[in-house]
Amino acid sequence: MNRLGVGxxxxxxxxxxxxxxxxxxTAAFSFWEGGDRYGFEVYGLLWNSPKLFEAMALSVELSIxxxxxxxxxxxxxxxxxxxxxxxxxxxxxxxxxxxxxxxxIALVAGLSALITGPEWLIGTPxxxxxxxxxxxxxxxxxxxxxxxxxxxxxxLTEAGQSLGANLGQIILMVVLPSLRSALVGxxxxxxxxxxxxxxxxxxxLFHTYSVYINEIGQHEVTAAAALSAASFLLTWIAMLGVLxxxxxxxxxxxxx
Amino acid sequence: xxxxxxxxxxxxxxxxDVLSGIELAMGDGELICLLGPSGCGKSTLLxxxxxxxxxxxxxxxxxxxxxxxxxxxxxxxxxxxxxxSLFPNMTALDNVRFGPRVAGAPxxxxxxxxxxxxxLVGLSSxxxxxxxQLSGGxxxxxxxxxxxxxxxxxxxxxxxxSALDAKVxxxxxxxxxxxxxxxxxxxxxxxxxxxxxLSISDRVAVMQGGKLLQVATPAEIYRRPADGFVARFIGSGxxxxxxxxxxxxxxGSMLLRADASATHADGSEVEMFIRPESVQIQAHDxxxxxxxxxxxxxxxxxxxxxxxxxxxxxxxxNHSLWADVPSEHAEGFKPGHKxxxxxxxxxxxxxxxxxx
Amino acid sequence: xxxxxxxxFIGAFLLVSAIFLVAPTAMLAVQAVIxxxxxxxxxxxxxxxxxxxxxxxxxxxxSVLSATVGVIAGALIAFAMLKPGAPRWLRSVVTSFAAxxxxxxxxxxxxxxxxxxxxxxxxxxxxxxxGVDLYAMGFSLFSIPGLTLVYSYFQIPLMVIIIIPAFEAMxxxxxxxxxxxxxxxxxxxxxxxxxxxAPSLLSGWxxxxxxxxxxxxxxxxxxxxNISLVTTEISAVLSGNVSSEPQVGAxxxxxxxxxxxxxxxxxxxxxxxxxxxxxxx
Numbered sequence: 001m002n003r004l005g006v007g008x009x010x011x012x013x014x015x016x017x018x019x020x021x022x023x024x025x026t027a028a029f030s031f032w033e034g035g036d037r038y039g040f041e042v043y044g045l046l047w048n049s050p051k052l053f054e055a056m057a058l059s060v061e062l063s064i065x066x067x068x069x070x071x072x073x074x075x076x077x078x079x080x081x082x083x084x085x086x087x088x089x090x091x092x093x094x095x096x097x098x099x100x101x102x103x104x105i106a107l108v109a110g111l112s113a114l115i116t117g118p119e120w121l122i123g124t125p126x127x128x129x130x131x132x133x134x135x136x137x138x139x140x141x142x143x144x145x146x147x148x149x150x151x152x153x154x155x156l157t158e159a160g161q162s163l164g165a166n167l168g169q170i171i172l173m174v175v176l177p178s179l180r181s182a183l184v185g186x187x188x189x190x191x192x193x194x195x196x197x198x199x200x201x202x203x204x205l206f207h208t209y210s211v212y213i214n215e216i217g218q219h220e221v222t223a224a225a226a227l228s229a230a231s232f233l234l235t236w237i238a239m240l241g242v243l244x245x246x247x248x249x250x251x252x253x254x255x256x
Numbered sequence: 257x258x259x260x261x262x263x264x265x266x267x268x269x270x271x272x273d274v275l276s277g278i279e280l281a282m283g284d285g286e287l288i289c290l291l292g293p294s295g296c297g298k299s300t301l302l303x304x305x306x307x308x309x310x311x312x313x314x315x316x317x318x319x320x321x322x323x324x325x326x327x328x329x330x331x332x333x334x335x336x337x338x339x340x341s342l343f344p345n346m347t348a349l350d351n352v353r354f355g356p357r358v359a360g361a362p363x364x365x366x367x368x369x370x371x372x373x374x375x376l377v378g379l380s381s382x383x384x385x386x387x388x389q390l391s392g393g394x395x396x397x398x399x400x401x402x403x404x405x406x407x408x409x410x411x412x413x414x415x416x417x418s419a420l421d422a423k424v425x426x427x428x429x430x431x432x433x434x435x436x437x438x439x440x441x442x443x444x445x446x447x448x449x450x451x452x453x454l455s456i457s458d459r460v461a462v463m464q465g466g467k468l469l470q471v472a473t474p475a476e477i478y479r480r481p482a483d484g485f486v487a488r489f490i491g492s493g494x495x496x497x498x499x500x501x502x503x504x505x506x507x508g509s510m511l512l513r514a515d516a517s518a519t520h521a522d523g524s525e526v527e528m529f530i531r532p533e534s535v536q537i538q539a540h541d542x543x544x545x546x547x548x549x550x551x552x553x554x555x556x557x558x559x560x561x562x563x564x565x566x567x568x569x570x571x572x573x574n575h576s577l578w579a580d581v582p583s584e585h586a587e588g589f590k591p592g593h594k595x596x597x598x599x600x601x602x603x604x605x606x607x608x609x610x611x612x
Numbered sequence: 613x614x615x616x617x618x619x620x621f622i623g624a625f626l627l628v629s630a631i632f633l634v635a636p637t638a639m640l641a642v643q644a645v646i647x648x649x650x651x652x653x654x655x656x657x658x659x660x661x662x663x664x665x666x667x668x669x670x671x672x673x674x675s676v677l678s679a680t681v682g683v684i685a686g687a688l689i690a691f692a693m694l695k696p697g698a699p700r701w702l703r704s705v706v707t708s709f710a711a712x713x714x715x716x717x718x719x720x721x722x723x724x725x726x727x728x729x730x731x732x733x734x735x736x737x738x739x740x741x742x743g744v745d746l747y748a749m750g751f752s753l754f755s756i757p758g759l760t761l762v763y764s765y766f767q768i769p770l771m772v773i774i775i776i777p778a779f780e781a782m783x784x785x786x787x788x789x790x791x792x793x794x795x796x797x798x799x800x801x802x803x804x805x806x807x808x809x810a811p812s813l814l815s816g817w818x819x820x821x822x823x824x825x826x827x828x829x830x831x832x833x834x835x836x837x838n839i840s841l842v843t844t845e846i847s848a849v850l851s852g853n854v855s856s857e858p859q860v861g862a863x864x865x866x867x868x869x870x871x872x873x874x875x876x877x878x879x880x881x882x883x884x885x886x887x888x889x890x891x892x893x
Contacts, residue, residue, distance in 0.1 A: 004692065004695050004697040004698045005695075005697070007692075008691075008692040008695055008697070008698065009692075011688050011689060011691075011692040012689070012692050012693065012702070015685070015689050015768075018764075018765075018768075019709065019713060019765070019769075021728060021735065022724045022725055022727075022728040022729075022765065023724070025727060025728040025733070025734040025735055026723070026724040026727040026728060028734055029727035029728070029733065029734045030727070032734075073624060073625055073628060074625060076621040077621045077622050077624065077625030077626075078625075079621075080618035080619075080621045080622050081622055083618065084618045084619075084622075085618075085619075085622060088622065091626070095626075095629045095633065095634070098633055098634070098637065099633070100822055100872075101822075101869060101872045101873060101876065102633075102637050102865075102868075102869055102872075103825065103826030103828070103843065103865075103868050103869075103872070104826060104828060105826070105828045105843045105846045105847055105865070105868075106637075106640060106826075106846065106864075106865035106866075106868050106869060107633070107636060107637070108850070109640060109846055109849075109850055109858075109861045109862060109864075109865045110635075110636030110637055110638075110639045110640040110862070110865065111632065111636045112850065113636070113639050113640070113643055113858060113862060114635055114636045114639040115632075115636070130628075130632045131632070133628075133632075134629075134632065134633050167617075167618075189715070192715050193715065196715075196717070196718050196719070196720065197718070197829075198718045198719050198828070198829030198832070198833075199828045199829055199843075199847075202829075202832070202847070203847055203850050203851065210718055210719045210720070210829065211719075213719045213720060213723065214719045214832075214833050217719070217723050217726070217833065221723070221726060221727065221730075221732065222727075224719075224723040224726070224727075225723055225724070225726075225727040227720065227723070228719075228720035228721070228723040228724045228727070229724070231716070231720035232712070232716055232720065232724070235712050235715050235716050236712045238715075239708065239711040239712045239715065240708070306788075306792060307791075307792075308788055308791075327791075328788070328791045328792055329791045329792070329793075329794050329795060329796060330794070331792075332794070333792060334792070334793070335788070335789065335792040337785045337788070337789060339783060339785050341783055341785035341786055341788070341789045343786060343789075343790075343803075343804045343808075344808060344889055344890070345804065345807040345808050345889045346803075346804075346889070354790070354793050354795070354803070355793035355794055357803075358790075358793065358794050358795040358796075358799045358803075359794050386889045387889075388889075388890070399789075402789075402793065403792075403793075405793075406793055406794060412792075
């Protein structure tokens with residue numbers, strides 16, 4: 001009665017076909033050299049393309065910088081809010097929900113209208129770290145907040161203080177270690193999402209990995225296919241990290 | 257006439273029998289408890305009766321009709337689960353009228369019937385509440401009313417009280433008995449709590465290792481357990497393994513007083529079981545009359561009117577013997593005191609050795 | 613002050629959020645109604661033009677369609693994989709794959725589908741080989757149904773991840789109790805299963821709607837102007853590809869935010885109704 005049954009298997013087989021086919025065929029397509037010829041030509045081309053590696057390096061740097069910004073700017077603020085200013089929680093919740101309600105393209109419109117200088121800020125690709133920070137904010141905030149709630153911060157702090165620890169010691173030795181899996185999880189998710197981010201980079205005209213794929217895809221579709229298949233693999237590795245860090249729990253999804 | 261008959265039921269999982277050779281017949285309106293430790297197969301048996309599990313062999317007859325292969329939804333049995341399992345999205349009233357509703361009864365009739373039953377379980381004033389607004393005991397009453405609403409031929413209760421705290425458990429236990437009698441519905445209750453089984457049932461069916469060991473009235477089970485397992489499981493007491501010697505039982509160096517000559521030949525291997533209320537004690541003054549044993553008081557537990565004492569008997573095996581002594585009489589004895597104990601020859605139950 | 617450094621952290625976070633998140637959002641609202649000669653409704657009125665009405669129609673249609681497909685397919689997959697009869701390994705395979713696919717979006721996803729069912733795609737040419745011409749049959753990857761197909765690739769896994777906890781919270785005993793009381797499988801799902809799942813399905817739908825509505829990269833790489841969506845229209849204004857003033861981009865953005873807020877509010881009202889039986893705050 002409660003077996004998987006024909007219906008259950010049918011659902012799963014259809015799903016496997018839908019999700020498997022594009023992956024397999026994309027990888028296969030990347031070997032196509034026109035007509036009936038297949039080979040590694042496009043991979044050689046990509047390997048000798050300095051622009052690809054520049055774009056990849058930039059995306060990696062941006063991902064790491066965004067994670068750093070979250071750790072320096074958001075994590076301490078959320079911990080301090082929970083400890084000293086729980087009344088500010090609604091404000092934090094509002095800020096963390098806003099990037100979901102304001103689509104990325106709208107935020108970039110607002111940003112470019114409001115912030116028109118100085119050049120040292122908006123001229124460097126690292127300006128992107130600011131919008132990326134907010135793209136990552138909703139789920140990074142959520143997972144840190146859930147992590148904090150589950151450890152009963154107040155009691156831990158009181159216990160720590162009664163043992164003679166000061167605030168810094170408590171945060172470093174008690175709070176952060178217990179947030180480990182939440183932190184690693186949201187860091188990896190942020191890496192994956194920022195690495196593939198396109199909206200801001202494209203509108204603000206910076207050459208990140210996604211922008212590069214799009215560009216090369218305009219005239220070399222097979223190269224774009226090769227990079228797409230590689231991207232899936234990269235995302236997979238990042239998510240494997242999340243799964244291992246989160247002890248089998250899947251992280252929330254990123255923002256597009 | 258038997259309303260429920262189970263014949264030769266057998267079920268195996270992973271190459272192992274979880275149930276075998278189950279034979280049971282229940283009279284109309286009877287309440288039988290399936291009693292046993294966890295893993296003894298009692299829940300599997302109940303779920304076979306309910307229709308959630310199809311047995312590998314044997315038959316389930318209800319009112320003379322073979323329902324072994326009938327779907328659970330067609331059996332007209334009310335079931336109450338350990339986890340209450342009320343539908344969380346429905347009020348108490350909607351939960352109770354669920355059965356009549358899916359059967360297609362007119363709405364007015366569903367509601368009328370549901371109200372009657374909520375009244376029967378004493379929850380009339382809570383009909384508009386959702387399950388999460390009710391206490392565990394209240395939820396289980398609603399579940400009982402819900403099960404009765406289908407006018408079941410058989411009521412099945414799967415450990416209905418084990419999730420409740422002690423006080424509510426006692427109260428609801430009596431109430432289940434009252435409601436079951438009023439409704440006159442044949443009932444099977446699964447439990448691992450022997451006190452619950454003895455207090456509520458017409459008959460108790462003790463299970464172990466997928467088999468029915470003994471099916472009898474609570475008094476019979478208590479006084480005349482079929483074997484050592486039943487004896488140990490029902491109530492407390494001391495069990496000794498030994499050999500019959502002139503009607504008594506030889507356990508190591510001790511000859512324990514008994515009256516087994518009529519039922520067991522000399523030299524046969526037996527288990528002897530003696531309940532604490534049969535054992536009497538007094539201080540050891542150096543003499544050891546015939547039919548008494550000597551021991552040291554190891555601990556005493558105050559039970560109110562009685563105090564239960566554990567004696568460690570003399571000898572290499574350190575056998576324990578329990579005795580219930582009136583509390584005012586027990587005050588004179590302290591752990592470490594030497595005592596002698598004795599009992600009537602007819603008091604111990606001597607049974608063939610059970611092989612577990 | 614007990615911990616001045618704590619306020620420093622909180623203050624820094626709030627300040628950055630105010631300047632780079634709240635202020636730009638507010639800026640959009642201001643920009644949308646202020647022209648060269650002060651307050652004006654001119655830009656908001658351009659939203660009523662055929663071009664932008666179509667863009668909103670397409671965006672809404674695509675979001676509703678892909679969210680609905682995602683909710684139904686995602687729930688079915690989660691349901692099938694969580695059945696007690698399903699093998700154990702299946703569960704870890706599906707959850708880990710869903711985590712990857714839900715985050716596989718944007719340009720790479722677009723090119724994966726172009727490589728597969730684009731005009732030159734491998735599946736397209738394979739099917740043509742056996743006499744099935746997808747594009748002659750009216751299919752196009754660069755249409756709303758085509759986009760829905762592509763969006764499903766991240767929407768369905770997203771739903772699987774969201775809905776798994778809700779399925780796990782359903783007690784098997786509910787099903788048994790219903791069966792025992794004479795209910796058929798259909799009656800159980802209609803009266804108990806779906807009502808219990810409803811709040812989770814609804815919040816899943818909202819998340820999927822939002823993710824499709826604000827998606828830009830996938831659409832940009834796929835359509836390049838074939839179909840106008842609100843996001844691609846905004847980017848066209850921003851990059852100067854169309855001769856519109858930036859204020860129009862602001863008005864479009866405000867329009868998107870209004871839609872998101874309305875959908876969120878409506879869903880909260882529905883969710884409150886659907887979950888009136890759950891624990892009240």
